[in-house]
Amino acid sequence: MFNILGNLLNLTTFGESHGLAYGGIINNFPAGLTVDFDKIQYELDRRKPGQSAIVTQRKESDTVKFLSGIFDGKTTGTPIGFIIENENQKSKDYDHIANSYRPSHADFTYDKKFGARDYRGGGKSSARETINWVVAGALAKQLLPDIEIKAYVSSVGDIFCEKPYQALDFSKIESNEIRCPDSETAEKMISRIKEIKKEGNTIGGTITCVIKNVPVGVGEPIFSKLQAELAKAMLNINACKGFEYGSGFCGAKMTGKEHNDLFNSDFSTQSNLSGGIQGGISNGMDIYFRVAFKPVATILRPQDSIDKEGNPVIVEGKGRHDPCVVPRAVPIVESLAAFVIADLFLINKTRNIHNW
Template identity: 50%
Template sequence: MFGSTYGNTLKISTWGESHGKALGVVVDGCPAGLSLCEEDIQVFLDRRKPGQSAFTTQRNEGDLVEILSGVFEGKTTGTPISMIVRNKEQRSKDYSEIANYYRPGHADYTFDEKFGFRDYRGGGRSSGRETIGRVAAGAIASKILNQLGISITTYSKSIGNVEIDYNKLDKDNILKDTLYMPDKEASAKAQELLKEKIADTDSVGGIIECVVKNMPAGVGEPVFEKLDANLAKAVMSIGAVKGVEIGDGFAVASACGSENNDNFKIENDRIVKSTNHAGGILGGISDGSDIVLRAAVKPTPSIAKTQSTVNKSNEEIEISIHGRHDPIIVPRAVVVVESMVALTLVDMLFMSITSKMDDIIDFFKK
């Protein structure tokens, strides 16, 4: 299958299906000497695993990772790092009835059209469980960024029509919160909204916001390998994401140039911007200010509310989908967005090492 590999210098290849024996990822291009153990990966996987609250699927998976290669005596060897997470609690019979019809909002129809065949058990490769490999790889990329002093903060900005108040933003609340919101009051309102939607056999979507601090200026390319273009591709490749914006995003369409332009100034003998409407990227290249990215996540398509569709006999039917599904995708997708951003940043940082002859001379001529 084409399209299961991402990256240029730091490459990942994810594999496996929702109801297969296991899922995993191969990471190639990670430098030797990075301290790495399974606990480093598990911290990230625990943020996306099911069964964390009433607002996530109750599929009872521990999602325990095993590192199969590329690490020796606690450090990366520079060779491919292979990781595996075994499926323990798949219930394929829950999906047997959908084999002959197409679920609204899912990839059932398009898979059949492309391959003439589909794994109907949980969606196969289009299942959200495919993101296990992305998150495991993202944990490695995040460790690399941490050693460079680059940090990423990602959270639920909105759920349904409930949005955080930036004046009440508490970053310490993100990892403590059921919905990964940095605003406790907004989270309480969002939880009430979700209870209403669950009672109504419906679902909602939301927006995930990602802020990158201390990204150096000069990373990215000016044409086809733009930093913002690659970030958009990385995040849009997540199945539930239907839109990505950077900086002011779509708001720039109604702004004037005088409002949208970020003026430059000198601060502590450095060139900085007075504002950050561009979201940290100019001309496809990082400008040294915070990179701000937002992802629009669609409502969970698997709902028990009656929907109209067609079956393989071209008959129009009505269905109600049952089983163990997330009433909202956003909270578990927060770490997936963060992982894809981290992987892209590391890949672009590695590519930028050869941008200047002076840097090459400094590295090799010691």
């Protein structure tokens, strides 16, 4: 049960980084949707490795094959099964850590929890798992054609995109390899990542996501609050270290008079420090949040560590690794956001006869 995402609409996944394939089963996806397969592959291409000089150079086509739940191009209402075959594993790159624990990786915790671990590319702890989430999220986006979900890189290290999202042109997100819509900031971010990569080091960053046109009423009052479901999804992304929505931590510095979003006569609000969510339920305003990612734990330089017996060893990353996760994490954030919204949207349809 711990490899399942979602409530009514849910995704069960399988696969390891150096196994034969990744895949999943999507349950309770509504019947009758005409599937745009090109859009699904487009989202996978945004996530896949080897797409630029500032990401891992592992070469994968990341082509999805649907096994069930779609007939004559339309969803049937039965479980949607799919796989993505692994094509370019280089397992020997990990032989040197078969009995050692890499700092800040899942090696130690997996070994102690399960009594065994697949050290090849991190096995199940590999970020390649997120490929399943992108397939599910790409389908969810098609289920929500009127809802716009856009994510972009808002910082790398101490380089921030200072403009508010309202001042940005989201059509420029894909105009550069870092996926920051502000071209001047993007150039600085790219230069910084290239510097870090030359040093054999890594760097962290943040991604901002904006969801527009969500109808009022999406989200549940107690343990499936909209912001809680979004946070849970985002915090499951590899290397994610933080989540904030609306005013976030800045709101803690404000007074109620400063923070309250006053109503207009059309039920919109004059400000949106609530981030489009009140009482765990969407209020019709833009939903926006920010996700923080740590520097990738694998660095291409020697580090002190220990082996399985606790003896001191030196470990050094080898092979192909991302110097910064945020460019490839943008479509992952969007996909998870889409899946969460779709799940809660469908649940909301069952909550009130007037939603039928």
